[in-house]
Amino acid sequence: MKRVLFSLAAGAAITITLAGCSGTGMGSTAAGRSGAKAVATLSPKSDTNTGGTVTFQQQAGGGVMMVASVTGLPPGTTHGFHVHEKGDCSAPDAMSAGGHFNPTGKPHGQMTMPDHHAGDMNNLTADAGGNARVSVLLPDLSVGSGPNSVIGRAVVVHKDPDDYKTQPTGNSGGRIACGVVAAS
Template identity: 60%
Template sequence: MKPVLAALPLLLLAACSTTSSSPAPTGDAPAAAATPEVDSATVALASASGSLVSGKLSAMAMDGGVHFVGDIGGLAPGSTHGIHVHEKGDCSAADASSAGGHFNPDARPHGNPQGGSHHAGDMPNITADGNGVARVNVHVDGMTLGGAAGTNVIGRAVVMHAQADDYASQPAGNSGARIACGVIRAGG
């Protein structure tokens, strides 16, 4: 009887353990789930941080990445702004901080997307015309509209900043306040 009683705590511990292959939570934002691939998506940018900036972008799957086109208005004429894909599709905070950091599935340093190492969500700066409207026409390699969770930007956010991205300051290019935010949504 004593050997059985002595072994009981070990049996209970073994019964309570799990064999999950999932990693332990790290406190980081969960990765976007894989979703069906689509050919196009839209982004309705709404003002943040008390700005009057808003706009609409279309996104199309193209040539190994995603191509964004559209207009963003309410800017100072001739002003230049950083624009990035952020990790979370949440624009609920007044300052758009709920969108999290830049989309960066490969844990690279921030940089210029037109050369060198950079976040997957880093995009070239955009400049407003004389009427305060920035025309976006930019291709971003390495992202998808649906498909694999690591490259999928459906359900993530596009965030526009108050200043130009310097492409050097870590972790986000010193581009200032978040002045507009919109979630990337499948479909046109």
């Protein structure tokens, strides 16, 4: 059994239990050392003021706890949020970060679906002040070495919500913030 915690903008939390999923069955890897951490500092892209911090911490049972704090979003809006394959945010539109991180070659989808990219995360929703905060266990990622490691990847906030079905991007629009994930 795998539990996934979703924090909502209003401060409430939902825990979903995924039956039949073991720590290794969903792509987790032993390559991450329990407690290992990595951080991405989000910088504005595409002429926005969006920024923030995303932290990743390896969990003993597998997967990575991700905590994100994003600012400068239009109030009340929803945005696609993904780990991308390349740790390169140098382009003004963050296209240098490449596509979604997908080491297993699966189709794009919501992270609670059986088929999804390792880098697919749930949408961010900004509160009335334009801020979003989320904590979630990402069972398909690790912090450390190995094919599922987030280190050296990029985290991207998109302009529009992810529809979780359009391939391969979720139709989430331009990239408004980007940060390279580095070990901390």
